[in-house]
């Protein structure tokens with residue numbers, strides 16, 4: 001027998017499980033039954049597609065058996081699924097391979113109470129058994145292999161692994177219950193109740209096996225003779241779930257509770273879903289989809305190795321849960337099932353990618369999901385919860401899914417100069433609020449909402465009562481917003497690059513002002529030399545003395561900067577355009593100054609102040625402080 005150490009993270013997890021304060025311990029049954037069902041799914045698929053297994057499993061039928069023994073204080077869960085060999089056991093129940101579980105471990109705080117709540121949010125699969133077990137034996141034989149293996153652990157630092165014998169393929173999980181849990185879980189009623197709650201619609205039958213004391217039925221004669229019936233123990237083998245794939249049931253037959261429990265059994269989430277979308281399509285292509293949107297975004301949503309939430313079935317036979325192409329990436333938070341009647345059972349991964357039927361299913365599924373989200377948007381309170389979780393992912397859709405761009409744009413919500421208290425606006429509402437001459441959607445992008453709201457660039461918009469969207473998720477907004485183009489013919493305009501609105505430009509007056517400030521503008525340009533692309537006198541500002549903007553070419557460059565960086569390429573430096581306000585005291589006085597030193601100091605201060613108020617870093621803080629000190633001293 002070989003002893004193996006658990007991976008450190010598993011050790012951490014097990015420590016939490018064995019000392020768990022989590023009250024909802026019953027979920028371990030759901031997790032183990034769901035693993036059993038997955039294992040049967042896998043064998044069911046293989047026996048139809050793998051020549052080596054076809055004959056030996058020709059008459060095989062998947063089933064799960066649960067038995068309990070009150071005296072022994074134990075519970076056993078048996079499946080005749082794919083099974084595990086030595087390597088599988090080390091990799092699957094000795095390390096943490098799943099990204100969901102990884103996120104769980106990363107989220108652990110060390111505070112037992114908080115961490116126990118996390119179990120509820122994640123569901124940590126197999127390891128949850130240690131909430132109730134003193135010791136667990138897993139005896140398993142992989143389909144098509146000769147040797148079986150026994151894995152044993154008491155949930156402390158290590159597990160034993162040794163070859164053993166087992167007749168048929170599948171897995172037996174023997175759970176020696178903790179004394180204090182035995183009364184609850186080695187019980188017919190409790191197991192029936194838990195299976196009924198979470199696993200009623202697992203597609204395979206679940207049998208409960210137990211001994212029951214029954215009285216013999218007496219013959220009429222014996223009864224007349226007053227004989228007392230003898231008591232004997234009978235072995236019961238009772239099916240305790242409906243064993244129909246839930247998604248194949250008519251909607252009218254299903255209650256919210258059925259949908260919610262099924263969601264929990266496939267998702268690792270212990271909360272009810274936010275939205276359930278069940279659709280049966282007949283016609284050229286026949287398929288059923290059952291989609292769920294979780295209340296809380298899956299923890300791995302922003303990890304590159306996120307887990308797909310969609311299981312693909314063909315005529316009730318499980319095909320894969322590892323195909324990220326079943327829905328577009330921006331909908332990776334959706335959980336659920338696609339079951340097609342038309343796909344061939346032996347679809348390979350490559351075929352899946354190019355399959356026209358699947359492409360059609362995907363296309364209509366996306367439309368359906370988006371239209372259901374739109375329905376949800378009519379309920380402001382519920383929708384704000386959706387937006388809080390998924391606005392960012394949907395924004396990616398604008399970029400990825402050209403066909404549905406308009407529909408996605410309708411769903412997005414934005415902060416704006418006319419919304420407060422965390423309220424957000426839709427683009428439709430933005431349009432409706434705008435006055436009749438406005439034909440564009442104005443926005444400003446940056447990292448910090450407060451800085452953006454105080455940006456001098458907003459002055460002329462506020463003055464003219466023009467709403468500006470405040471996009472403070474720079475990483476994504478800066479790339480995606482320029483790609484939007486327009487929403488219902490209203491062009492998106494970045495206020496750092498476009499002309500200020502509604503400023504009556506009298507060409508003659510403009511020329512006059514430019515002429516008047518020509519010398520000082522060129523002096524400032526000379527002083528700031530390499531740090532600016534240009535210096536302009538404009539009437540964009542009303543209160544501030546200066547601001548920085550960029551031209552549209554540089555704006556495009558800024559949008560692509562992330563991409564360049566991620567490809568390891570140098571991003572060319574983008575220099576700002578300094579715009580100064582001819583009506584501001586500083587600028588007016590500066591025009592008449594002859595003191596070169598002062599002009600230099602003020603030029604830098606105009607640039608640095610503009611940068612600071614728009615949330616950018618200044619190039620030399622020490623120099624800025626020195627200049628400010630010098631000028632303040634002079635002013636006194």
Ligand SMILES: Nc1ncnc2c1ncn2[C@@H]1O[C@H](COP(=O)(O)OP(=O)(O)OP(=O)(O)O)[C@@H](O)[C@H]1O
Nearest residue numbers: 035036039083084092098100124125126127171268
């Ligand atoms: N009854 C079983 N038969 C075959 N393999 C199993 C069985 N139970 C567990 N496994 C293997 O152990 C792995 C880990 O199981 P665990 O419940 O911890 O996570 P999971 O089921 O993979 O993740 P999730 O809970 O997200 O579905 C499974 O992916 C599977 O490979």
